[in-house]
Amino acid sequence: MKNYGNDNKSALQAKFDAQKIAFGPIMFQAAKSLRDLGILDYLMKTRRKGATIEETAEALKLPVYGVKVLLEAAISLEMVMVRDDRFFITKTGYFLLSDKLTKVNMDFTHDVNYLGMFHLQDSIKNGKPEGLKVFGEWNTVYEALSELPEKVRESWFGFDHYYSDVAFPEVLPIIFNEGVKKIMDVGGNTGKFSIECAKYSDDVEVTILDLPGQLKDAEKNIKAHGFEDRINLHAINLLDASAPFPKGHNAIWMSQFLDCFSQEEILTLLKRAYDALDDDGALYILETYWDMQQFEASTYSLHATTLYFTALANGNSQMYHSDDMRKLLKKSGLVIEKEFENIGVSHTLFKCRKS
Ligand SMILES: C[S@@+](CC[C@H](N)C(=O)[O-])C[C@H]1O[C@@H](n2cnc3c(N)ncnc32)[C@H](O)[C@@H]1O
Numbered sequence: 001m002k003n004y005g006n007d008n009k010s011a012l013q014a015k016f017d018a019q020k021i022a023f024g025p026i027m028f029q030a031a032k033s034l035r036d037l038g039i040l041d042y043l044m045k046t047r048r049k050g051a052t053i054e055e056t057a058e059a060l061k062l063p064v065y066g067v068k069v070l071l072e073a074a075i076s077l078e079m080v081m082v083r084d085d086r087f088f089i090t091k092t093g094y095f096l097l098s099d100k101l102t103k104v105n106m107d108f109t110h111d112v113n114y115l116g117m118f119h120l121q122d123s124i125k126n127g128k129p130e131g132l133k134v135f136g137e138w139n140t141v142y143e144a145l146s147e148l149p150e151k152v153r154e155s156w157f158g159f160d161h162y163y164s165d166v167a168f169p170e171v172l173p174i175i176f177n178e179g180v181k182k183i184m185d186v187g188g189n190t191g192k193f194s195i196e197c198a199k200y201s202d203d204v205e206v207t208i209l210d211l212p213g214q215l216k217d218a219e220k221n222i223k224a225h226g227f228e229d230r231i232n233l234h235a236i237n238l239l240d241a242s243a244p245f246p247k248g249h250n251a252i253w254m255s256q257f258l259d260c261f262s263q264e265e266i267l268t269l270l271k272r273a274y275d276a277l278d279d280d281g282a283l284y285i286l287e288t289y290w291d292m293q294q295f296e297a298s299t300y301s302l303h304a305t306t307l308y309f310t311a312l313a314n315g316n317s318q319m320y321h322s323d324d325m326r327k328l329l330k331k332s333g334l335v336i337e338k339e340f341e342n343i344g345v346s347h348t349l350f351k352c353r354k355s
Contacts, residue, residue: 282353
């Protein structure tokens with residue numbers, strides 16, 4: 001690994017930053033309450049003249065005490081500024097209110113992760129997603145997905161789809177440029193990518209590999225789009241290293257998928273992809289690598305997302321460094337023919353061939 005980070009800040013700043021971490025979960029809940037109770041929205045509407053605590057409480061029919069404590073916390077959160085007793089929303093407040101990226105990340109943190117994160121230490125020690133037990137008894141979140149409470153499912157899918165939805169339109173021309181006729185979507189989830197493929201190309205045939213629970217959702221969506229004749233479903237537990245992938249595809253697609261597995265498991269998946277791929281076919285891997293980000297905010301988000309994999313998802317996977325994936329590809333006998341950087345919000349596409 002190259003050099004990352006530094007220790008250049010003053011002791012005063014470092015101590016302040018340590019307090020931000022120490023009180024992080026409390027302040028997170030304050031920010032979410034400011035958003036969900038309508039306080040940020042009200043400050044947005046009154047942004048020209050600002051609003052007092054009492055005016056805000058009155059307008060939202062909330063107790064003055066509650067609005068006061070939240071708005072005072074919002075000063076430290078830099079979500080508001082105060083001028084002569086009147087509160088004004090800041091740019092950070094605006095992003096927490098209106099930015100879709102921030103909303104999906106915050107909902108994912110709260111609904112999927114917040115309670116389970118209490119068990120992070122045990123997850124680290126045991127290599128198991130100990131936090132998942134706040135929802136029930138499963139080995140991985142993927143087995144649980146179709147049975148999780150609706151709000152949790154909504155935030156999980158909201159998070160997953162936000163990132164992949166913006167990336168898909170950018171990758172379709174890259175893949176279909178090569179005259180792909182049969183594509184396998186490994187970990188195809190609710191069928192979003194496969195449906196986009198079927199819309200993009202009139203004669204492409206797609207096969208989705210995923211767990212039975214996810215394929216039920218995919219089936220509904222595929223039927224709703226009328227693509228039953230061109231999108232096939234193949235139920236499989238991909239953790240079973242002895243289960244081969246179906247053959248006869250000139251493209252294999254893995255999007256936001258390999259990060260759901262440990263390095264050992266990834267190797268078995270890549271080897272099975274190698275065996276299933278036509279000799280002139282290509283494997284496309286769309287991933288978010290924390291070292292390949294343009295913005296600090298993306299790297300920060302990916303490092304946090306990794307801990308969801310640790311405590312909630314499976315206890316052994318992560319958002320990888322791109323070198324981790326390069327090494328595994330080499331071991332599997334695949335070579336990266338081309339890299340496409342800065343796809344969607346934070347993705348990189350590897351186009352791989354058999355060596
Ligand atoms: C993070 S989602 C990615 C979904 C989609 N490819 C995308 O880009 O939005 C990972 C997918 O891998 C599937 N998956 C995880 N573990 C699996 C397993 N053991 N067997 C089959 N599918 C699995 C999950 O069910 C889920 O649909």
